[in-house]
Amino acid sequence: MTELILHHYPTSPFSEKIRLILGYKNLPWKSVIIPMVMPKPDVVALTGGYRKTPVLQIGADIYCDTALICDVLEHLQPTPTLYPAPGKGLERILAHWADNTLFWTSMAFNTQPKGMAQMFENAPPEMARAFIEDRKAMSVGMARLRPADAAAAYKSYLRRLSDMLDDWPFLLGDAPCIADFAMYHPLWFTRVRTSVLAGILDATPAVLEWMDRMAAIGHGSMEKFSAAEAIAVAAASTPAPLHDAHDNVFQDEHGIPLGSRVQVCGESFGPEPSEGELIAATRMHYTLSRSDERAGLLHVHFPRIGYQLKAVAPA
The missing domain is CATH 1.20.1050.10 (Glutathione S-transferase Yfyf (Class Pi); Chain A, domain 2)
Incomplete structure (x- = not known):
């Protein structure tokens, strides 16, 4: 498994949610401390605009919003589960x-x-x-x-x-x-x-x-990492293929075909949009492909719930 890089700051409550889950699942992780307020040039280099905290990076894949990050961590380490049956x-x-x-x-x-x-x-x-x-x-x-x-x-x-x-x-x-x-x-x-x-x-x-x-669950095994090192990891990596069964099922709610230039932004808090090519729109999430001069080719992932998808008009 490629290393988990969490972009966060110590007093961020949503980051504490993910830090504890990493500890609960005994997943080692690298810690990149980011600014509490804008500007956040290194975060935006990875996300293309999204600036809420935290962000999870796995190679050249960037996961936004803790709801999606939780699903990613569950997939990587199913036990102990975050979603026990039957509830x-x-x-x-x-x-x-x-x-x-x-x-x-x-x-x-x-x-x-x-x-x-x-x-x-x-x-x-x-x-x-x-x-x-x-x-x-x-x-x-x-x-x-x-x-x-x-x-x-x-x-x-x-x-x-x-x-x-x-x-x-x-x-x-x-x-x-x-x-x-x-x-x-x-x-x-x-x-x-x-x-x-x-x-x-x-x-x-x-x-x-x-x-x-x-x-008492704690944060598990953490190693300090710099933003420059995280961007270098992204630049040296290739985004993972969209191999999950649900990743290959296009769920069109907007009349926007795959391959379109789009923006994704939060419905309310954190309205800054991320822009890229829509390469996945499944029942659970959106994925944008975008390039950054420092970080290279990236796949940026968002949950559907809480986010808006909009087509970008041709220039």
Whole structure:
């Protein structure tokens, strides 16, 4: 198996989701630390525009969005599974809710003034301003909860998570599944990054105990790697063939044939598009072929859910 290269930064909650899964699956990985805000020239060299965190690189294949990254890691290392039977559908739906509702509720709570003050207490004022402006650019048009409304919802969600832990050490059974990893990372940010606000967790001790069990999984075997080294790996590699059975089934929902010049972008958060030739549009994902002067020929992969596909008009 080609080495796994994770482009991330330490305080990224979605990166913590993937770091824990790498540890759970005992997959060794290389760590490339990327900027928290734009510009991100080395990331964009690989993705063509996508700039959310994290990104998984395997040779010249670039995987965007943690929902897709989880599927890739499951394929590479099926055991222990992230999607145990018979509840695979429920597990995925709960994970999607966690990534798109629980996450934004927690972050609206975490980024109230006390939380922001702690996040940037040792940083120059311009860093906090740059972070705020960067995230505004990524969330144009998104509805955001006010901190007080977020606090009320967050407390309710924590009680419901506690209820799920009445009979099991993990949310849906004796072992963690994708729902555990997806629900853990927003709470991890509260507990670790904005600990001044972590008292909200104290009313649900079962959730805190579950978080301890999740944290104990660890990040596995990691080796530091540079962005320049990662780009050199891409340039020296050839994208993997689209060999999976589903990769060869074209599912056309847009009237855009394979081989077309297209853009893929997020539906809401992170609207920056990646552009390339559409070489796969399956039931689960899109794949674009693109070239970069430093990284060479790349295949950039996106999940269908949460992303928009658009044809690029001829010049």
